[in-house]
Amino acid sequence: MALIYLESKDNPKIKHLRGLIEQNTYRKKQGQTVLEGTHLCLAWLEQSRQITSIFTTEKAIEHEDFDKIAEQYKGTVFVIGESLYKELSTLGTSLACLAVVDIPSSSHALNFDADTLILESIQDPGNVGTLLRSAAAAGIKQIVSTKGSASLWSPRVLRAGMGAHFAVNTYENVELQDILQKFSIPVYVTSSHESESLYSKDLTQPSVWILGNEGQGVSDYALANAAAVSIPQPGGQESLNVAIAGSICFFEMVRQRI
Template sequence: MKSVTSRDNPFYKELKHLAGSSQALRKAGRSLLDGVHLCQAYLDLVGQPVHCIVSEGALANPEVAAIVDRVTAPATSLPDALFGALSQVEHGIHLLFLVETPRPVRPDALVQSAVLLDGVQDPGNAGSILRSAGAAGIRQVYCSPGTASCWSPKVLRAAMGAHFVLEIFENVDLADLIRTAQVPVLATSGYASERIYDVDLSRPAAWLLGHEGQGVSDALLNLATHRVVIPHAGAVESLNVAACAAVCFFEQLRQQTTKLQRA
């Protein structure tokens, strides 16, 4: 393992530039995974990073040491003070992976269960939706322009490794995608009359989820196969988009599981 101790080191300066600029990361085609859980998940589900960066203090942590022992890619240790300028996690464990951002080949048409995000802007919501999708067995996510950048540090942390079991497509024209879809597209709306529990979800379907305040745009609502609502009791007007997504995904999983059990 190489040790870097100077702020003027070219590799450290490049890391600091990447860590402080989402635009720089996108231009480089790379992402930064911050913390033990994300790095462990990447090793388990994807493989080796481009580079492993760890603070000198973190090397004494058994979890960190076990991960570093598995890394065959280049690795660099930094003094704790230098590492702190790279991480956005307060009081986190000082471990970073620099990785290539996946660029999966987009299918010609939507033919399997998927999530379509129409302007979901909050990184926590976007990450939580990805996490629920991965846990429910959904494998594709399509994001419109204006949706939170899925490979930003905040979305990565909220998704807790779900990125590594998903194919994520960003800056997608969702209208064109829906027009050519070969599976039903279900748009969630608080004003819909059809309940998700009354829709046959035992087959593949795509979920269209909208902006936190405005919901799914009217143009996309008009293209959807179904407009569906999650019925709820009480005076609360609606569910948070991430909570709504989780209910939808796992109702689909419940119906699919029940169908398999009866087969």
Template sequence: MKSITSRDNPLYKRLKALAGSTAQQRRSGHALLEGLHLADAYLQAAGQPETCVVTEGVLRHDEAREIVGRIDPARVYTLPDALFGQLSGVVHGVGMVLLVEKPTLVLPERMDQTCMILDGVQDAGNVGSILRSAAAAGIQHVFCVPGTVYAWSSKVLRAGMGAHFLLSIYEDVETADLTSRLNPNVLVTITDSHGAKAIYDADLSGPLAWVMGNEGAGVSRFWRDNAALRVTIPQPGGMESLNVAAAAAVCIFEQCRQQRA
């Protein structure tokens, strides 16, 4: 285990640059995982991080010591609290950050199972929540079309609570390229508040490509024109619409219910 004591340290400068810029994270192909939960989830699913940085104080906690004990000591660095604060995006967070390489994935040639398509979803919290629901429901593939927030940003990672490491997440996927890879039996499915079939009356037992649209504009014209199934979520309370993350959870778990039945 090594110590970093100066803000002029090259590794510290690199981490600070990444922490301050999502664009820099995207260009570098790396992500920062902050906190014990994300660190534990990554170690269980993906193995060793590139680097682990912890505050001197956090090592006094049993859980933190247990997590650090699973990491190659040559990859672990300690930081004074004052320096760590400039890397952290969490108020009163726990002093641990893992630097990891983002997975490089190749689009599957054919998609014959239920998947999730994020069509311009821009709120990081919504994307993270959708990923968490998808992972919980056993969905393996999530496709982000251009205009969707960067799925490996620190805010999305925190909201996803480890879901990233259970999913294959493809970013900047062009819509035409994606539709050409969907098997005909995978029905493109959108939510539509006007004239669509109630989700509880629709047959969701087969594989579906769920399309979740932008928070304001909804699903784009391309997916509206290519949708094979349109469903609506009944709202007896009279609200006009649901948050996109809530709608996604309702949809995919109703599909789970029907498949289980």
């Protein structure tokens, strides 16, 4: 493991790292993203995936958690100052570790007979990452996001997903109209309008779940081409957070299948 010390924030390596952290268009152009924190880095390495480079600090490189990464990673580690790291980091409280990796391209065509989660214009990175984490835990292996959704492979979504990305196949910037009619399994949307209780549905067979924008919900097209389900709320709240609602749906599906 080679160590290279960088001091200037204008160093091309630092500029590249900053672009990957801050700009979705730059990530797409470069085909790379950034994993932040030792947990994500170790989860990535445990999947036998390659890390291009790692950025850390002198203090962090002495930590035992970093030793675990060094056992598997033999590439270059760029050591930067604490203040520069804090300026770059989106997490702030974890052990200093920013790993540049190539964004995986899905090697599988979309399976129209398999459990699928479709994110329709969900914009909050925390919600997107949480939904991926819950879906992966429930055994859903296909995640589709439409245009207008937060980038699935942004550092913030990756952080919220806690490694869920590495267990699923992801498909981004998909037009709902291009795929919805191709599914041969039930398609559900969460909605409080003209819907039936989630708990009245038979979810023992593969299903598609469409979850919509935090403020506006799912589109009219989704509502017209799916069965609307609601989650009973005896407490009378207007609505649930989309990540909470999705998680309830996924694990009702799991409950029925056990």
